[in-house]
Amino acid sequence: MPMNDTAALYGTLRRIAETVGRAEPAGRVAHYIPVLAEADPARFGMALAFPDGETIGVGEWRHRFSIQSISKVFALVLALAHRGEHLWTRVGREPSGNPFNSLVQLEYEQGIPRNPFINAGALAVTDELLDHTDQPCELMRDFLREESGAPDLDFDQRVADSEAAHIDRNAALGHLMADYGNLRHPVPQVLHHYVRQCAVEMSCEEVARAGGVVTRHGLRADGSRLLSRGDAKRVNAIMLTCGAYDAAGEFAFRVGLPGKSGVSGGIMAVVPGRYTLCVWSPGLDRRGNSVAGMDALDRFTTETGCSVF
């Protein structure tokens, strides 16, 4: 199949929606945050954005959900854009091989998180962004508005509040990093912004368009360069090896693309140079990845042949 044939790709998305989207809902919704626990695992949406911004989609592809850990990709992009190489003195770029919030590894590594997509690493990214602006969440929101062309997208305050009330594990990570001298701003401030950025509400369509900055190797929607080609490649490599919590190997096998999942059931995936995908369905497997989302991406890469392997 010619990989950029819009009609063919739309046919693929429709076939996926008809099988995956109508299957018996699988997995269970995230339960550690009350607001997320209310989600319906039967819901499903999927979108595909081309580099020029054209977007196609199926199912509830215009329904907004809190993007949760998908925001870690955008935070990383912004930190690289505004702070550059300095970030890598504070956070590694290797997969972690442990449950995503383990303190053991952070202590073993003396306060340097292994990558920007585990929670500790995301705190380091937020702290780094706080050296650039005291409003990192607004910076991200405005960036996402512009990239996705959706000037009304915003934070879901109810989600942010709900997460803030269940923040102890992340607070422990933050204070441990502070103890090792790897957080420069007050831990509560870093946590506040971290929780808030996870609560941005976007649809599959909007995520797919916003992710275009990575797909276009660092170019923004307006054609201006935000990241160097090397930095964009770096973001892709980190997504491929660290984007699916403790299931990076499974994700590489089944999807074979750089991607990032979130506990609200969203997954963003990138076919470098070609298009950005976003799928959403709230039922999660035991590692925190959307069951239907993984299945949909698996089918997509199998049918289109766009997998790495």
Next chain:
Amino acid sequence: MPMNDTAALYGTLRRIAETVGRAEPAGRVAHYIPVLAEADPARFGMALAFPDGETIGVGEWRHRFSIQSISKVFALVLALAHRGEHLWTRVGREPSGNPFNSLVQLEYEQGIPRNPFINAGALAVTDELLDHTDQPCELMRDFLREESGAPDLDFDQRVADSEAAHIDRNAALGHLMADYGNLRHPVPQVLHHYVRQCAVEMSCEEVARAGGVVTRHGLRADGSRLLSRGDAKRVNAIMLTCGAYDAAGEFAFRVGLPGKSGVSGGIMAVVPGRYTLCVWSPGLDRRGNSVAGMDALDRFTTETGCSVF
């Protein structure tokens, strides 16, 4: 030597002061808290209190210092007195075998600290006391005033402030415990009281007298019973096996008595039924115990034969 012969014991203390107290100062003062780093390692004091309150001492036995972790013994005593067996659902009674503030072990044990004398365990004790009173530090201070007969003893606010500014490691412990459901009060509140109780200023004389409650198997200075005989024995056993950070074995060998040390250089030791000792000298060994203090207690038990072994 008859072990309760006051004159003979005083002679022993004087000999110790002449050798240990005048030796070249050894060890280094605690450096992680600025105020403690100002201490002079050459200073030395030692006191012995009989069950009836009579106290003898040598050197700077009436100089006050912040008692730091010695306060953990008094907090444990008060928690047992006011909350009883419930405490043991939240904290263990076994030596830890790791540096005293390790998060690894706490995670491995799912938020249950191994004993009340490691920092995590002391936070659990403080949290337990907060179920009894919202002023646990004042409860302890008033208790120490009465037991030591020193109505003017109080907190050193400068020390408390200094420690509060270096609280990240303990905050990580507290939030991790909270994440496991093993702290009931807000972490900052628990930390506030924990830091404050460590900042009580007492002299060797006052500590030795206040420790009498353990020496008298649970009886207070006024003869009333605070702890059951079994609970007092429990406190002794915990001091013997867990009282010297990661040097419990060394302490058992050299001193052979239940004891508890603090990073300001104080050590309290108990000869059950006979007398309470307190020695102070700020120079610490690499495990955080007073060098001259350990030496003094070693000589004392060797000369008097009051060691366990």
Next chain:
Amino acid sequence: MPMNDTAALYGTLRRIAETVGRAEPAGRVAHYIPVLAEADPARFGMALAFPDGETIGVGEWRHRFSIQSISKVFALVLALAHRGEHLWTRVGREPSGNPFNSLVQLEYEQGIPRNPFINAGALAVTDELLDHTDQPCELMRDFLREESGAPDLDFDQRVADSEAAHIDRNAALGHLMADYGNLRHPVPQVLHHYVRQCAVEMSCEEVARAGGVVTRHGLRADGSRLLSRGDAKRVNAIMLTCGAYDAAGEFAFRVGLPGKSGVSGGIMAVVPGRYTLCVWSPGLDRRGNSVAGMDALDRFTTETGCSVF
């Protein structure tokens, strides 16, 4: 009670045998070694040996059992006697705070076991003895024969074979230590002798008499000095803080004496200068200590007042 009154002590032992020895058997027998799993948890024996070798006992105090980890005390005594301080460059003297065979701690401590009573530490002791003799088990057996006055005591080959067939965990410990350069002899050789020494068969009477070398502060049964007084004190301190697997604190509280337990249900305890105790009953608690044995020692120290506390 005058603590050395034979008739009174015998009365105490009889009362213990009547209550503890006749109670419903508690705990479960060691199951990881088939031969030990055949033991009857209802059996009970207890002996007390005075420094002059006079021994009294109750129940099955003359029934032989494989002494298992109690042998670690005798191996330590012999290593100190024949190799001296050098031992302490290879093994620590602090409680471990982890399940007794954890590799994690050994790796964290770079191959130096925390004390001679965890399995890794016992392997280091055996390796050290192999520098003195290529027959360390025979050295120990002959020593135990002489000290206990039982020239016929020997290894239970069936037990040794059974343990040798379940040696993987200890083999992992041994190879890890070898990797860190802390075993000098071939790992299989060290394991062979380690397993064999655990299989010495002795009765409560014989263990109590053999333990006299510690009780007499280093003097053998024939009055000759084997250990310095300091080394004997050291052995006592290690027994008190590390002798009961992961229940050192509980043992200190309930028994309040230096002691060492084994998975066959035996416990040896020392009242320094006064007498040696040995109790045996195969039912174990979850930490591997004899339930009836702990109970018997608890009652003994409570009734005689010989506890530390």
Next chain:
Amino acid sequence: MPMNDTAALYGTLRRIAETVGRAEPAGRVAHYIPVLAEADPARFGMALAFPDGETIGVGEWRHRFSIQSISKVFALVLALAHRGEHLWTRVGREPSGNPFNSLVQLEYEQGIPRNPFINAGALAVTDELLDHTDQPCELMRDFLREESGAPDLDFDQRVADSEAAHIDRNAALGHLMADYGNLRHPVPQVLHHYVRQCAVEMSCEEVARAGGVVTRHGLRADGSRLLSRGDAKRVNAIMLTCGAYDAAGEFAFRVGLPGKSGVSGGIMAVVPGRYTLCVWSPGLDRRGNSVAGMDALDRFTTETGCSVF
């Protein structure tokens, strides 16, 4: 550049050889095995094999070296071919995030190695192959002879002997797995075959040709199917996420291909469906990957655009 243009690809290889191959040698040779420590870090060779077996190369591309951990790919291929899905009950497929031989993680995961490319995982693969044949090394050697068309390739006995003499860490891993019931054959037997398979001597040319089975999605050199397409994809995914020890993220970023490195300085990389690469240069970085090899592959994918990203 048309990616299958032989002349153009040869030009690329020559440019790489001229810059990388002639650069000041970087990194240090593996030192834990005496034989490997004798290697010259200035040596360099690189080969590219097309699916039809045609092979081009530069530098010392016909010099043989012991393939070390590259053999883990072939062992995995053979285990999947002969034992199938059963393998995955015993070993995971996720990156490890720890130094490649850590016992801590193996204990944490109860004896199930995280992937087949860490040493513990390779032991599980060898054990699995031992259920298929009692000569797994000969099976692999014969397979490699046929695939590479080099009937004379064989083991370097001197290397095997040298590694066998430094096997303690792997022996600890093996015994720990055996303790958890995850090795069925005697540990020494498994270790023997593991060490031997690492000592196969091959040239870049031979490795590149032998790797064709993965590149051709499971088809052998003679066109017969060895692995299903899914299993071949699985091998690729594991190489991409786990093939470079603790530098999987760095490898993904710089090379962007499935690959596997060995401590003798070889790296095999796969461009699925297109060609197999092998580069060799003994100077290693601190994570055990060839410095010049990584550099060469980085330049190759940059110049040809065959990277994933």
